[in-house]
Amino acid sequence: MPNIKSAKKRxxxxAKRRLRNKSYKTRVxxxxxxxxxxxxxxxxxETxxxxxxxxxxxxxxxxKKGVIHKNNADRKKSRLTKRVKEYLGEEA
Structure with a gap:
Protein backbone atom coordinates (compact mmCIF):
# COMPACT_ATOMS: atom_id res chain seq x y z
CA MET A 1 0.00 0.00 0.00
CA PRO A 2 1.34 3.43 -0.89
CA ASN A 3 2.06 5.96 1.85
CA ILE A 4 2.15 9.13 -0.24
CA LYS A 5 -1.15 10.87 -0.90
CA SER A 6 -0.60 11.23 -4.66
CA ALA A 7 0.31 7.54 -4.94
CA LYS A 8 -2.91 6.59 -3.15
CA LYS A 9 -4.89 8.70 -5.59
CA ARG A 10 -3.04 7.09 -8.51
CA ALA A 15 -8.41 0.81 -10.59
CA LYS A 16 -11.28 2.84 -12.02
CA ARG A 17 -9.66 3.07 -15.46
CA ARG A 18 -8.81 -0.63 -15.51
CA LEU A 19 -12.48 -1.51 -15.05
CA ARG A 20 -13.56 0.94 -17.75
CA ASN A 21 -10.92 -0.35 -20.18
CA LYS A 22 -11.89 -3.94 -19.43
CA SER A 23 -15.48 -3.13 -20.35
CA TYR A 24 -14.45 -1.62 -23.69
CA LYS A 25 -12.09 -4.48 -24.52
CA THR A 26 -14.78 -7.05 -23.74
CA ARG A 27 -17.23 -5.17 -25.96
CA VAL A 28 -14.68 -5.19 -28.81
CA GLU A 46 -27.22 -8.19 -44.83
CA THR A 47 -26.92 -9.60 -41.33
CA LYS A 64 -10.87 6.95 -29.66
CA LYS A 65 -10.99 6.46 -25.88
CA GLY A 66 -7.41 5.20 -25.90
CA VAL A 67 -8.29 1.72 -24.70
CA ILE A 68 -6.58 0.18 -27.73
CA HIS A 69 -4.03 1.77 -30.04
CA LYS A 70 -5.20 3.17 -33.38
CA ASN A 71 -3.02 0.72 -35.32
CA ASN A 72 -4.42 -2.15 -33.26
CA ALA A 73 -7.95 -1.02 -34.14
CA ASP A 74 -7.06 -0.74 -37.83
CA ARG A 75 -5.54 -4.21 -37.80
CA LYS A 76 -8.64 -5.72 -36.19
CA LYS A 77 -10.89 -4.00 -38.73
CA SER A 78 -8.69 -5.10 -41.63
CA ARG A 79 -8.62 -8.74 -40.57
CA LEU A 80 -12.35 -8.76 -39.93
CA THR A 81 -13.07 -7.23 -43.35
CA LYS A 82 -10.80 -9.80 -44.98
CA ARG A 83 -12.71 -12.68 -43.34
CA VAL A 84 -16.08 -11.23 -44.37
CA LYS A 85 -14.98 -10.69 -47.98
CA GLU A 86 -13.62 -14.23 -48.19
CA TYR A 87 -16.97 -15.56 -46.97
CA LEU A 88 -19.03 -13.38 -49.33
CA GLY A 89 -16.76 -14.25 -52.24
CA GLU A 90 -15.78 -10.68 -53.00
CA GLU A 91 -12.41 -9.43 -54.19
CA ALA A 92 -10.21 -8.58 -51.19
Missing amino acids: VRQT KNSIKKVLVAIESKEEK INELLRNAFSVIDKAA
Whole structure:
Protein backbone atom coordinates (compact mmCIF):
# COMPACT_ATOMS: atom_id res chain seq x y z
CA MET A 1 0.00 0.00 0.00
CA PRO A 2 1.34 3.43 -0.89
CA ASN A 3 2.06 5.96 1.85
CA ILE A 4 2.15 9.13 -0.24
CA LYS A 5 -1.15 10.87 -0.90
CA SER A 6 -0.60 11.23 -4.66
CA ALA A 7 0.31 7.54 -4.94
CA LYS A 8 -2.91 6.59 -3.15
CA LYS A 9 -4.89 8.70 -5.59
CA ARG A 10 -3.04 7.09 -8.51
CA VAL A 11 -4.06 3.63 -7.23
CA ARG A 12 -7.71 4.71 -7.10
CA GLN A 13 -7.55 6.18 -10.60
CA THR A 14 -5.88 3.16 -12.17
CA ALA A 15 -8.41 0.81 -10.59
CA LYS A 16 -11.28 2.84 -12.02
CA ARG A 17 -9.66 3.07 -15.46
CA ARG A 18 -8.81 -0.63 -15.51
CA LEU A 19 -12.48 -1.51 -15.05
CA ARG A 20 -13.56 0.94 -17.75
CA ASN A 21 -10.92 -0.35 -20.18
CA LYS A 22 -11.89 -3.94 -19.43
CA SER A 23 -15.48 -3.13 -20.35
CA TYR A 24 -14.45 -1.62 -23.69
CA LYS A 25 -12.09 -4.48 -24.52
CA THR A 26 -14.78 -7.05 -23.74
CA ARG A 27 -17.23 -5.17 -25.96
CA VAL A 28 -14.68 -5.19 -28.81
CA LYS A 29 -14.03 -8.92 -28.47
CA ASN A 30 -17.75 -9.73 -28.33
CA SER A 31 -18.56 -7.66 -31.41
CA ILE A 32 -15.78 -9.36 -33.38
CA LYS A 33 -16.92 -12.77 -32.18
CA LYS A 34 -20.51 -12.06 -33.30
CA VAL A 35 -19.29 -11.43 -36.85
CA LEU A 36 -17.16 -14.58 -36.89
CA VAL A 37 -20.00 -16.70 -35.48
CA ALA A 38 -22.35 -15.30 -38.12
CA ILE A 39 -19.86 -16.32 -40.81
CA GLU A 40 -19.53 -19.81 -39.32
CA SER A 41 -23.32 -20.27 -39.18
CA LYS A 42 -23.63 -18.98 -42.78
CA GLU A 43 -25.90 -16.02 -42.03
CA GLU A 44 -27.29 -13.75 -44.74
CA LYS A 45 -25.17 -11.04 -46.34
CA GLU A 46 -27.22 -8.19 -44.83
CA THR A 47 -26.92 -9.60 -41.33
CA ILE A 48 -23.16 -9.97 -41.60
CA ASN A 49 -22.73 -6.48 -43.02
CA GLU A 50 -24.81 -5.03 -40.17
CA LEU A 51 -22.70 -6.89 -37.59
CA LEU A 52 -19.54 -5.71 -39.35
CA ARG A 53 -20.66 -2.06 -39.20
CA ASN A 54 -21.47 -2.48 -35.51
CA ALA A 55 -18.05 -4.05 -34.85
CA PHE A 56 -16.30 -1.19 -36.66
CA SER A 57 -18.18 1.31 -34.53
CA VAL A 58 -17.23 -0.44 -31.29
CA ILE A 59 -13.58 -0.81 -32.33
CA ASP A 60 -13.35 2.86 -33.36
CA LYS A 61 -14.87 4.01 -30.06
CA ALA A 62 -12.34 1.94 -28.11
CA ALA A 63 -9.49 3.44 -30.12
CA LYS A 64 -10.87 6.95 -29.66
CA LYS A 65 -10.99 6.46 -25.88
CA GLY A 66 -7.41 5.20 -25.90
CA VAL A 67 -8.29 1.72 -24.70
CA ILE A 68 -6.58 0.18 -27.73
CA HIS A 69 -4.03 1.77 -30.04
CA LYS A 70 -5.20 3.17 -33.38
CA ASN A 71 -3.02 0.72 -35.32
CA ASN A 72 -4.42 -2.15 -33.26
CA ALA A 73 -7.95 -1.02 -34.14
CA ASP A 74 -7.06 -0.74 -37.83
CA ARG A 75 -5.54 -4.21 -37.80
CA LYS A 76 -8.64 -5.72 -36.19
CA LYS A 77 -10.89 -4.00 -38.73
CA SER A 78 -8.69 -5.10 -41.63
CA ARG A 79 -8.62 -8.74 -40.57
CA LEU A 80 -12.35 -8.76 -39.93
CA THR A 81 -13.07 -7.23 -43.35
CA LYS A 82 -10.80 -9.80 -44.98
CA ARG A 83 -12.71 -12.68 -43.34
CA VAL A 84 -16.08 -11.23 -44.37
CA LYS A 85 -14.98 -10.69 -47.98
CA GLU A 86 -13.62 -14.23 -48.19
CA TYR A 87 -16.97 -15.56 -46.97
CA LEU A 88 -19.03 -13.38 -49.33
CA GLY A 89 -16.76 -14.25 -52.24
CA GLU A 90 -15.78 -10.68 -53.00
CA GLU A 91 -12.41 -9.43 -54.19
CA ALA A 92 -10.21 -8.58 -51.19
